[in-house]
Amino acid sequence: MTFGTARVLKDVSLQVRAGEIHGLIGQNGSGKSTLAKVLTGIHTPDPGARVAVDGTDLRLPVRPGEIRTRGVAVVHQTLGLVRDASVVENMRIGRLTASRFLRRIDWHRERAAATEVFERLGRVVPLDAPVGTLREDERATVAIARALQDVHAGTGLIIFDESTRALSRPALEHFFTILDEIVATGTAVLLITHRLEEVVDAADRVTVLRDGAVVEGGRELAGTSEADLTAMMLGRNLIDLENRGTAEIAAGAAPVLIEAVTGRRARNVSFAVAPGEVVGLTGLGGSGYDDVPYLISGASPASAGTVFLSGAELPLAGLTPSAAIRAGIALVPEGREHSGLAMAMTVTENVTFPQTARAGRALLPVRRPREKALVADWMTRLDVQPREPRMVVGTLSGGNQQKVLLAKWLALGPALLVLHEPTQAVDVGARHTIVATIRAAAHAGCAVVVAGSDENELSLLCDRVLVFADGEIQKELSGELTPDEIVHAIYATGTRAPLRRRLEKGLT
Numbered sequence: 001m002t003f004g005t006a007r008v009l010k011d012v013s014l015q016v017r018a019g020e021i022h023g024l025i026g027q028n029g030s031g032k033s034t035l036a037k038v039l040t041g042i043h044t045p046d047p048g049a050r051v052a053v054d055g056t057d058l059r060l061p062v063r064p065g066e067i068r069t070r071g072v073a074v075v076h077q078t079l080g081l082v083r084d085a086s087v088v089e090n091m092r093i094g095r096l097t098a099s100r101f102l103r104r105i106d107w108h109r110e111r112a113a114a115t116e117v118f119e120r121l122g123r124v125v126p127l128d129a130p131v132g133t134l135r136e137d138e139r140a141t142v143a144i145a146r147a148l149q150d151v152h153a154g155t156g157l158i159i160f161d162e163s164t165r166a167l168s169r170p171a172l173e174h175f176f177t178i179l180d181e182i183v184a185t186g187t188a189v190l191l192i193t194h195r196l197e198e199v200v201d202a203a204d205r206v207t208v209l210r211d212g213a214v215v216e217g218g219r220e221l222a223g224t225s226e227a228d229l230t231a232m233m234l235g236r237n238l239i240d241l242e243n244r245g246t247a248e249i250a251a252g253a254a255p256v257l258i259e260a261v262t263g264r265r266a267r268n269v270s271f272a273v274a275p276g277e278v279v280g281l282t283g284l285g286g287s288g289y290d291d292v293p294y295l296i297s298g299a300s301p302a303s304a305g306t307v308f309l310s311g312a313e314l315p316l317a318g319l320t321p322s323a324a325i326r327a328g329i330a331l332v333p334e335g336r337e338h339s340g341l342a343m344a345m346t347v348t349e350n351v352t353f354p355q356t357a358r359a360g361r362a363l364l365p366v367r368r369p370r371e372k373a374l375v376a377d378w379m380t381r382l383d384v385q386p387r388e389p390r391m392v393v394g395t396l397s398g399g400n401q402q403k404v405l406l407a408k409w410l411a412l413g414p415a416l417l418v419l420h421e422p423t424q425a426v427d428v429g430a431r432h433t434i435v436a437t438i439r440a441a442a443h444a445g446c447a448v449v450v451a452g453s454d455e456n457e458l459s460l461l462c463d464r465v466l467v468f469a470d471g472e473i474q475k476e477l478s479g480e481l482t483p484d485e486i487v488h489a490i491y492a493t494g495t496r497a498p499l500r501r502r503l504e505k506g507l508t
């Protein structure tokens with residue numbers, strides 16, 4: 001697959017067997033999503049490519065109607081559901097048919113079609129509920145059910161492109177239980193993910209891409225560790241980041257105080273973060289920990305609370321994002337596609353936007369050498385690939401977009417840096433770069449708050465972790481902070497269970 005002069009996939013072959021979960025891994029920008037897009041007709045591959053499903057060759061470029069009849073479906077990043085639409089609407093979007101006589105959508109028929117799939121899955125989900133009101137495991141069920149509509153048992157292929165990225169541990173276990181049932185019928189699953197733990201636990205075989213080429217094709221996973229997969233992806237072992245050291249809190253520097261913050265879920269939350277310190281917030285879905293970043297940065301309305309920083313007192317009720325930025329608070333939100341970046345603008349424009357906005361020069365072309373140097377510096381520090389400041393952000397790979405989002409706010413030199421899931425969807429190498437960059441910002445005197453659900457990330461990043469339940473801080477962890485200790489505090493279930501108990505499938 002070539003874009004202009006860039007060859008993004010080089011003679012890549014991949015075979016997913018009936019009845020297997022096949023992992024597809026590789027660093028950010030290695031070509032995973034591009035491959036999925038070739039399989040679903042979004043990209044036209046170079047001449048010579050071949051795509052076959054259940055033994056039948058497809059005409060290229062792949063046409064959406066044809067892959068649907070062949071039972072190929074994709075579940076996109078973060079499940080790809082419309083939160084305000086009902087379950088049945090989400091299931092049937094793109095498939096709704098109007099009755100010939102009444103010229104109206106026959107909701108009775110649509111509901112029956114949706115019900116049939118849920119029955120096949122043996123799961124009950126309220127059809128009329130808006131998806132945003134469902135539990136996380138129910139949302140995962142809806143996303144899988146939607147993909148399964150065109151798949152007949154024993155045939156077809158479902159591609160999950162980073163779809164598990166926002167799921168918490170219990171929802172993940174539920175997700176993999178359903179996948180197990182699906183592959184047990186003989187349907188094939190291609191699992192694109194950055195969570196190597198999922199591949200080790202849940203996949204049967206794995207294909208590894210590096211720089212657009214296959215470095216391991218269909219390798220059996222038995223006996224393979226996460227460290228082995230990392231080495232295959234990167235072509236080297238990672239330097240151990242685990243020795244975090246202790247926070248270097250500048251003597252005499254006043255801590256940032258976050259007091260009595262109350263929002264939709266968070267209730268009366270108070271904690272302090274010293275300049276130089278990284279404080280993690282975590283908990284189960286719905287516990288309120290993930291509201292806090294948005295409440296303390298003016299991105300969602302707080303009903304009460306105050307932030308004290310740099311000698312100023314900032315009431316949170318009525319705080320606007322721009323007032324928060326002026327006060328030195330930077331928010332790196334989750335889900336960069338929707339809330340963090342201007343996809344049609346260049347890397348330079350995105351990184352310098354907060355600065356030009358602050359200086360009242362929004363949207364003017366950036367010419368000044370200082371700004372160019374700043375962008376070049378951040379691209380180097382975060383290893384953004386390709387290192388081309390004029391690249392349109394929408395054409396960067398997902399993980400590189402995440403780095404640009406981080407650069408955009410770090411370049412502003414905030415007093416309080418607030419992050420939500422900062423390493424979601426980035427590869428292990430990039431995760432290390434991002435973790436090191438955030439810790440360097442703390443080292444330079446920034447107070448950092450990071451809300452996240454990934455125990456490995458929290459253990460690498462944080463000096464302390466606050467565990468939430470029912471909108472309040474229930475527990476504070478400090479010291480060693482092993483991933484197991486964090487999981488134990490969240491779920492109180494002891495050590496982690498594998499995500500999938502492999503069935504004896506006996507399929508060939």
Ligand SMILES: Nc1ncnc2c1ncn2[C@@H]1O[C@H](COP(=O)(O)OP(=O)(O)OP(=O)(O)O)[C@@H](O)[C@H]1O
Nearest residue numbers: 003008028029030031032033034395396397398399
């Ligand atoms: N439309 C496009 N035009 C030009 N280059 C593109 C386009 N789409 C993708 N690329 C380039 O192709 C390469 C592979 O990108 P792709 O999105 O497939 O990576 P990925 O492995 O899915 O990465 P990530 O894990 O970060 O999502 C990247 O270098 C990206 O910049």
